[in-house]
Amino acid sequence: MTEQILRMSGITKTFPGVKALQDVNLSVRRGEIHAVCGENGAGKSTLMKVLSGVYPHGDYEGEITFEGRRCEFGGIRDSERAGVVIIHQELALSPQLSIAENIFLGNERARRGLIDWNRTNYEAATLMKRVGLRENPTTAIADIGVGKQQLVEIAKALAKEVRLLILDEPTAALNDDDSAHLLDLLRGLRDEGITCVIISHKLNEVTAIADSVTIVRDGRTIETLDMRADQVTEDRIISGMVGRALDNRFPPHEPAIGDEVLRIEDWTVYSPNQPDRKVVDGAALSLRRGEIVGLAGLMGAGRTELAMSVFGRTYGVHITGRIFKDGKPIEVRNVQDAIRHGIAYATEDRKRYGLNLIEDVKRNISAAGLPGMSKRGWVDEMREYRVAEEFHKSMNIKAPSVSSVVGQLSGGNQQKVVLSKWILTEPDVLILDEPTRGIDVGAKYEIYTIINRLADQGRAVLVISSELPELLGLCDRIYTLSEGRVTGEVPRRDATQERLMHLMTKGQE
Structure with a gap:
């Protein structure tokens, strides 16, 4: 574990008017999982794009040494031939092609100019088994979830005989189960001798899986920590990322809660793809001025579907139920109606x-x-x-x-x-769906401060989040959702992760 497989020295990358990287150094040991941490805009992804040839040699200053040889990658194909493969946060898969076709896209199994489909599907099945995918290789990418698509990307990398695998925010869009499976897979790849470099804002995952951590701040390398020898904690990483100790991850806030501004009663929504399936079942909740309310639920519980259906019926069919604004019933038939009635919705997928x-x-x-x-x-x-x-x-x-x-x-x-x-x-009600997804701890603190300020202005804020500590630290009251039903309403003083999880799984097998 002491031999270096990669060394990047003096890497400097400039865009018009901005120096994204300045004299960055990175050393990675063979067969380790090496995390790169930093705030948004610190230069992490830019550094990995330099390494993988997305920014070719000549576009940056500095030197890259891989497997003991100096590398001057002119593009992604050059880095992949050397055994360096990057998986970007936005997955590069073709949704209408099959899993097998995606795994070997650009790396086709052909004979005499024709694709050998038997070999393609057989080798794809072997790689899929290796990463824990049980689907048929001919299944279209559009028919599998994001977590499984991430595994297809890794299978694709293994098909290219990867020796150094780079993953940019691999669990950002995954639920807890898919994230845990992916981390277990990375541990297995490490045991096979494959070196991994992972960029992640989820510091609990970094401390659980990484052997080393390099911290980048404002385009410069701050330090590299040995996770075992240095007994590194999340707070220690945060301190390096933001340049100061972040004693409290949530800004202090004294709520001034007023009258009820929005109430939803008996709200039921059916899936547009399966019109006989309820995705929201008789939901009821209320919001008051100056209040921050959380909405917790497991993946598929119906949180986003509930929010979008309330916001001008932008999701769902056969929607029934009642909406009251300031105690009076209102009709919200489209987005224009929602905005006119003072309701706003910030989507979970900002890009x-x-x-x-x-x-x-x-x-x-x-x-x-x-x-x-x-x-x-x-x-x-x-x-x-x-x-x-x-x-x-x-x-x-x-x-x-x-x-x-x-x-x-x-x-x-x-x-x-x-x-x-x-x-x-100028909304009276602002629905925020995963407002800090893919955002570092420093930027999260700023977003939390903005949310508190909105509440102090007398607005009601509904926060949907997959991170229970975020809801516990931010919200005055939390609703739980399970299988489309509201299963609980917990005030801040009584809320714990255990109680919320119990309510979030209520009624499930």
Whole structure:
């Protein structure tokens, strides 16, 4: 475990106006799991893109040595031929192709110019068994979940005879069971002699699986820690990431809770794909002004489906039930109705549904509030610019200007843009679906501070989260959901992870 398989020395990478990496050094021992940690925008993914040839030799300064040889990768194919394979956070699979076709895409099993399908499916089945997939190799990627798609990516890497596997936020979109299975798989690969480099914001997973941790902050290497010898804790990693001790991961908050602003009664929603299946079953909940309410549930419990169906029926069919605003019944038939009644919803998938990644900060912030800054069908661009600048400052969005392209911002700053967009509509009720997914601890603290500020302004905030410690640290009251049914309502003083988990599994086999 002492021999180095990889050394990156003096890596510097510059984008127009931004130095993303500055003299970064990284050493990885053969056969270890090496974690790279840092805040959003610290340069972790950029460093891995340099290593894997996404940013080819000549686009950066510094030297890469792999397996004792100096490497000058001109692209991904060069790094893969050397045995370095990267799996990005956004999976690069073709949904309409089969599992087998995806595993060997670009690496086809062919004979005399024709694909040998028997060999393709046989070898795919062997690799799938190795990573714990039991599906038929001919199953389409679109028909399996995200957790299994992640395993397909690893099988794809194994097909390329990987010696160094890079995983960028591999469990960000996975539930607890899928995450645990993936971590067990990585331990098995380590036992087989495959070296892994993993980028993750989930520090509990890092401390559970990593042999070493390198911390990157503001584009520079801060330190490398031996997880066993140094007895590294989550707080120790956080201190290196943010440059200070984060004694309390949740900002202090004294709630000032007022009257009821929203009540949902007997809310039932059916699946649009299986119209005879209930995904929300007679749900009832209420929100009060100045209150932060949590919604907890296991994957598939119906949390997102409930939120989206309330927000202008953007999910589901055969929706029944009643919505009351300030004690009076309202009709919310579409998104425009929801916004008009002061209801806003920030999606869990900000990159796909929450933002236009090729547009700038200004246009993204104004997207939901254009009617309020338009005259006779024309947008008042000066007002749009001023509003965006106000949010740029008040939300501490770390972007050079409001003309910066949103897709180039870190996850935490993208989330601030999403929140700005919906705050602009001046909602009374703000539903936040996984508001800190894929965000580091420093940025999480900023998001929590914003949520507290919204509550202090008299808004009701409903937070949906898969992280029970987040709900316990942030919320004044927590509802639990199981199989589409509300199974409990727990005030903050009585809430524990054990009690919430009991209610979240209530009624399940």
